[in-house]
Amino acid sequence: MRMDELLKFAPRPTGAGDMFQLLRDRQPRTRSDLATLTGQARSTIAARVDLLLSSGFVAPAGEASSTGGRPPATFAFNPAARVVLAVDLGATHSRLALTDLVGTVLAEHHEPIAIAEGPGPVLDRVVELGLDLLSTAGRPVSDLVSVGVGLPGPVEHSTGRPINPPIMPGWDDADVPGLLARKLRVPVLVDNDVNVMALGEHTSEWPEVDHLLFVKVATGIGAGIISDGQIRRGAQGAAGDLGHIAVPGGLDLPCRCGNTGCLEAVASGPAIANALANAATSADVVALVRAGDLDASREVRAAGRHIGEVLAACVSMLNPSVIVIGGVVAEAGEHLLAGIREVVYRRSLPLATQHLRIVASRTKGRAGVLGASAMASDHVLSAAAIDALIS
Amino acid sequence: MRMDELLKFAPRPTGAGDMFQLLRDRQPRTRSDLATLTGQARSTIAARVDLLLSSGFVAPAGEASSTGGRPPATFAFNPAARVVLAVDLGATHSRLALTDLVGTVLAEHHEPIAIAEGPGPVLDRVVELGLDLLSTAGRPVSDLVSVGVGLPGPVEHSTGRPINPPIMPGWDDADVPGLLARKLRVPVLVDNDVNVMALGEHTSEWPEVDHLLFVKVATGIGAGIISDGQIRRGAQGAAGDLGHIAVPGGLDLPCRCGNTGCLEAVASGPAIANALANAATSADVVALVRAGDLDASREVRAAGRHIGEVLAACVSMLNPSVIVIGGVVAEAGEHLLAGIREVVYRRSLPLATQHLRIVASRTKGRAGVLGASAMASDHVLSAAAIDALIS
Known part of the structure; x- marks a missing residue:
């Protein structure tokens, strides 16, 4: 042997x-x-x-x-006993939180960033802000045991490296864990932002649910899949890529991916803004809906219906018991959910919908940091990690 | 405490x-x-x-x-050392196999049945045939350690009872494990036929693949999902129900479920037969294609394209590395696969398709019994079961 x-x-x-x-x-x-x-x-x-x-x-x-x-x-x-640094990076914003080992936020910071500046400047800033948060919380650097990071693009789970991320120029194959660990001297866990948000929403709001789908509706549209209690990433970590599924009954609009009729082309924040004369961004759309603009509300509801067409297929396929809708467009409120519910409950079979709940994210923009914290804590609380930490 | x-x-x-x-x-x-x-x-x-x-x-x-x-x-x-009885029940056929503990078939039998006769007569016949197979293989009844059963409808996994199975009148909530265990005195495991076929194909042909989708194309269309090495059944055991997903770009044909545009309404065996003047059943379609009938080949390929539209969504969602196409319509050969491949490789993103294989079932109609055998063996080879068996 x-x-x-x-x-x-x-x-x-x-x-x-x-x-x-x-x-x-x-x-x-x-x-x-x-x-x-x-x-x-x-x-x-x-x-x-x-x-x-x-x-x-x-x-x-x-x-x-x-x-x-x-x-x-x-x-x-x-x-x-110890703290973890939770990092949620988007295309144009960052949110960092220092938490204890069960996700209690001890100090928090968010600011605009430009992810396109590349891993060097962005991760240097993360280190700087992380040290600031430790200082704010009154914790020595030696209390930091791990870092969790969510990135806005595909990540190879085993290495923590981005793979051809479309909106992160300069980040392809960047050694994100290595770059952060060199300065912070602790293990660094990296995953794509939607998986991390799914984990955050699941851990903090729905720990008893084994089958949950978290859907982010923003510049892109993507999902994190929890099945039998665990994130499922698929063979290349590409699972949950809803944005480029063809919408049944959808328009044949061209999509940035090169195909036509993709969900993102008809229901993302930019697609909704495009259909409105007085909106340029997802945030504009949300502001209009909140101000009671009827056109904006109608477009958001129509986007919800398109998302519902794709989610109906996901419900037939995965039979989740909870679907959580998050991302900036979800902040427009009930119009999006109403459109989604309308189609999902009409299109899916009774066995799959009788106990299905479709709800808005409850983490108020914190799903990313809560998930990054859970990912980082979970890593250091395993038996082997504890033995290594205390030996 | x-x-x-x-x-x-x-x-x-x-x-x-x-x-x-x-x-x-x-x-x-x-x-x-x-x-x-x-x-x-x-x-x-x-x-x-x-x-x-x-x-x-x-x-x-x-x-x-x-x-x-x-x-x-x-x-x-x-x-x-011991044997298990593997039972694959369809609407109109049954196949039983007696296997050893790693799925080697020792004796086998198949015959037409009418599932609509109800659990009493059908399961009595299963017991009778099971005892015959033990006798044929020269094994005493005491060598039988468990039974695995695949049923053509939804099954509550925890109890092994069918739930509102549409093509199994009289079987709703029937205690299938209890009825068989009363006569055979061993544990009985029950799941729906597609999950069992997925397990059989995975165990016997693709044991090294962690993310596999098995698609059955027959009277109905359904999938068994292997993710991270395990069957995923979802919250109510309804996962993999492809047949009633709306086909993007499909016709708006009425479906037996009450909706329109479902995959089954355009691509199942009966739907293909319906489009042909000289075919009444799935078997007729297969026979025509094998005889070189061009209309039949064209309809099967068109059905493949519709299935491909839905599988493209599944690929984006689940990122499998292998899709296995089985069921009676798959016996028509390459036309079905060609239609499926054509659409999946066009519609899905490169990251998800670069290593994706779409292949025909290799188990020659035995996926069901091989899966039922694996399910039954796995149950009795756990540490607790072995301790109970030898104590």
Whole structure:
């Protein structure tokens, strides 16, 4: 038997990191609870609890009730022990948040950027702002354990590198994790913005839902797919690319991809603005709808119907129980959702729609940073990562 | 801490079933290999190997090469130890196979049925044929460890009961697992036929592919989705329902579901037959194409294009690396695939199609029984099931 085969199967030593996994649900437990849960000797438990306490990842959580004698001490996961930097980069804006290990925002900043300036200037600014946020929150740099980044383009999940991103000139194959890790000295996780937003919405608002679709309607249109509780990226990480699906019954308008009749060509923010005399951008469209402009409202609802045609196909295909609509165009409010619901509930079969909810994003523009935070935290709270951090 | 909470986390005792998981890859190993892999004491290993050997699930596999002294004995998973019954039920046909634990067919039978006779008569016949196959293969009933069944309608995965199956009158909410288990006294796994076929094609022909779509083109049109290596069923088990997706650019023909423009209304076997003067069934269509009938070939290719329109959306959504086309209409050969490929490669983005293969089913009508066998075997080879079987 070869060594690499042996290693493949070798059980990792059951250490403090494994014990920590039992505590991630944040319930306080006694040493005796942990001994019962793991079947390990009291002395082993005591040593591991001491290690986790001294690292800060676990903290005292008061005394358990006692049936007599001195009540035993309890311990629980301490999400404040470390911090992660969550970075949501768009074509023209950035939002950064410093959070604890369960996504509580400790400090936050957003500002306009030009992603087209390239990875050098943009990521330098991210590092600068990240250090500012640490300082604002009063946390030393040594408390930072990882960084999560959402990018507005396709990302190779295994390497964190953008792949031919259409709106990110200069970023193709850029080593984003390497560039950030060189300055911040912690692991960096990167994914495309829609997957990250899906993760943020799922983690913070719908943790109990196993099948969720997050749809971003903005300059582009894309989806993040949660199936059986996990993000599904497909073979090349290209899953969820709704924008270039042909709309059934849609107009045969030319699309920037070279095809005609794509969803983006009829229902994206720019497409809606294009149909209106007095709007140039997605933000203009949202402002008009909010001001009660009837033409704008009608165009947004029509866009919703086109999106609904494509989402009806997604519902038949994936049978989600929740579809969350986000992105800047969704800020126009109920008109978009009304158009989407109208078509999806008409077009899909009853078995797939009877328990389906189609709702607006609840994270108020924070889906990206919440998802980046969840991605970054999840990486450092695994058994192996905890063992490495506290050893 | 409550007992149910303790049980939720309690590690299962690491027994023979766990050790057996290491052997499922069918590589021969020595007791010493197993001690290295598990970190367990030689005496523990020896006892568990003895248990697995006496159960037959593991068998001697010759001697390992030795660097001196007596060469150590090796052991490997023995797929012939038990058998499973694989059942593929359609609207008008059934196919049953008795297989070993890795899908090798030991005995097989197919015959016409009328699913509309209801679960009583149909499942009685399944039991009768299953016992015949055991007898043909010379295996005692006690060798049978589980049954896998594919049904031509939606199935609630957790209970194995059909849910409002449109072409299975009398089967709604029928306790299929209970009815079979009462007579055969083994666990019964049930899923819809397309998921079972996807599993069969994946297990037997594409085990190394993580993202695969199996499309059945017959009286209905449906898909089984393999994503990250597993069947994805969605929230109600309704995922993969391609037949009632509206075809972009399709005709507005009425569909039996009550909507118009559904894929089934333009590209199913009956829809193709309907467009031909001299065909009444899917089988007629296949026969005409095979006989070189140009009208039939042209209609099959046109149906392929319609299917391609919907699959292009699926490719954008799921980014599979293989699409397998099966079902009776696929037996018409290359015309169907040519139509599908033509549209998918034109309509989908390069990132999603550059490594995409669209191929015909390779299992020659056996995808259903191979999938039912895999589903049944997988269930009984888990650590817990093995522990229960040999205790």
